[in-house]
Amino acid sequence: MFSSSRFSPSRFTARRRVLAAAGASAALALTLAACGSSGDSSSMPGMDHGSKPSASSSSSSSKSPAMGDMPGMDHMASGNGLSDGKDGYRLTSKDTTLPGGKQAAYGFTVTGPDGKAVTDFAVDQTKRMHFYAIRSDLTGFQHLHPTMAADGTWSADLSALAPGSWRMFTSFTPNSGTGKGKDFVLSRTVTVPGDAAKTPLPAPAATTRVDGYTVTVKGELMAGMAHPLTVSIAKDGKPVTDLQPYLETYAHLTSFHEGDAAFAHLHPTTKVTGDNGGPALSFHAELPTSGNWRLFLQFRTGGKLHTAALTLRVG
CATH class of the missing domain: 2.60.40.1930 (Macroglobulin (MG2) domain)
Structure with missing residues (x-):
C-alpha cells in the first residue's frame, strides 16, 4: 500500500508545477539554440545572408528577398572557388x-x-x-x-x-x-610566360600602409569558426572618417589561402550611411582552413580607390 502522505493532492500539484517549469526552461533553451544556429548576425546591416558563411560549405546559398536590398550586402558563394x-x-x-x-x-x-x-x-x-x-x-x-x-x-x-x-x-x-x-x-x-620568380609571402602583421593610409586589423580567427574582425583606417595619425561607398560598402575585403589560393570573402557588417565611413569597420569572418591568408582591402576616399594587402594567420 502507498502512503497517502507521500501522494497528497497538494504535493502532487506542486510537483507538477516544478516539472512544467523545467519543461518550459528546456523548451526556451532549445529555441535560443536554434536561433543561434540559424546565424542571428544575418540580421545586421550589410551582413551576408547565405545559408552558411563558410567558404568551404558544400551547398550553395540562396538570396533572401528580405535582405537583398541592404546596403553593404556581400553575398556568400559556397566552395573555395578552385573548381571550374x-x-x-x-x-x-x-x-x-x-x-x-x-x-x-x-x-x-x-x-x-x-x-x-x-x-x-x-x-x-x-x-x-x-x-x-x-x-x-x-x-x-x-x-x-x-x-x-x-x-x-x-x-x-x-x-x-x-x-x-x-x-x-x-x-x-x-x-x-x-x-x-x-x-x-x-x-x-x-x-x-617568362621568368616566374616566386615572391615570398609577407609575414603576418596587424598593420599595413597604402597611399599614405594606415590600415590595422584586429581579430583572432580560428579555422571554420565565425569571429568578428575589425578594420580601422587612419592617415597622418588621425582616424579617417570620410570613406566613400564602394560596391555598396565602405570596404571590400577578399582573401586567398597560401598554397592553393582558395578564395573567401570577409563580409561587411557596417551600415553605409553616406560619404562618412570609418574609422572602424566591422566584418563577419569565417575562413575554412588554418594557415596564412592574404587579405586585400579595397576602400575609396576622394573618388580614388585604394587597395591594401596584409597577411593574416588563422589558427
Missing part, C-alpha cells in the same frame, strides 16, 4: 596563356546545366559579375568588373601580368534557371 564547375554551371575559356608585361583581355563564358551560355545574371553589389585575378604566390591581385556581349561572352581587361601561374576567379549569381539565386565562385588557371 559546380551544380551544372561551368566556367569556360579559350585563354590558357596570356602575355606578360602589358594589358591583356581574358575572355570567358559561363555555361548552365543545359550547356548553353548563361546571359541572365543577378546584380550583386551593383555588378553582374565580379572577376579576380591572383598570382599563385598571392601577388598581383586584380578585382575587375568585366563586360558581357549579347551571346554571353565576357571580357575582363587585365592590367599587366607578371610571369607565372595565375588563377582567374568569377563570382556571379544566375538570375534564372536551376541556379537562380545561388552564388557561385568558379575559376581557371592561366600561364603567363
Whole structure:
C-alpha cells in the first residue's frame, strides 16, 4: 500500500508545477539554440545572408528577398572557388596563356546545366559579375568588373601580368534557371610566360600602409569558426572618417589561402550611411582552413580607390 502522505493532492500539484517549469526552461533553451544556429548576425546591416558563411560549405546559398536590398550586402558563394564547375554551371575559356608585361583581355563564358551560355545574371553589389585575378604566390591581385556581349561572352581587361601561374576567379549569381539565386565562385588557371620568380609571402602583421593610409586589423580567427574582425583606417595619425561607398560598402575585403589560393570573402557588417565611413569597420569572418591568408582591402576616399594587402594567420 502507498502512503497517502507521500501522494497528497497538494504535493502532487506542486510537483507538477516544478516539472512544467523545467519543461518550459528546456523548451526556451532549445529555441535560443536554434536561433543561434540559424546565424542571428544575418540580421545586421550589410551582413551576408547565405545559408552558411563558410567558404568551404558544400551547398550553395540562396538570396533572401528580405535582405537583398541592404546596403553593404556581400553575398556568400559556397566552395573555395578552385573548381571550374559546380551544380551544372561551368566556367569556360579559350585563354590558357596570356602575355606578360602589358594589358591583356581574358575572355570567358559561363555555361548552365543545359550547356548553353548563361546571359541572365543577378546584380550583386551593383555588378553582374565580379572577376579576380591572383598570382599563385598571392601577388598581383586584380578585382575587375568585366563586360558581357549579347551571346554571353565576357571580357575582363587585365592590367599587366607578371610571369607565372595565375588563377582567374568569377563570382556571379544566375538570375534564372536551376541556379537562380545561388552564388557561385568558379575559376581557371592561366600561364603567363617568362621568368616566374616566386615572391615570398609577407609575414603576418596587424598593420599595413597604402597611399599614405594606415590600415590595422584586429581579430583572432580560428579555422571554420565565425569571429568578428575589425578594420580601422587612419592617415597622418588621425582616424579617417570620410570613406566613400564602394560596391555598396565602405570596404571590400577578399582573401586567398597560401598554397592553393582558395578564395573567401570577409563580409561587411557596417551600415553605409553616406560619404562618412570609418574609422572602424566591422566584418563577419569565417575562413575554412588554418594557415596564412592574404587579405586585400579595397576602400575609396576622394573618388580614388585604394587597395591594401596584409597577411593574416588563422589558427
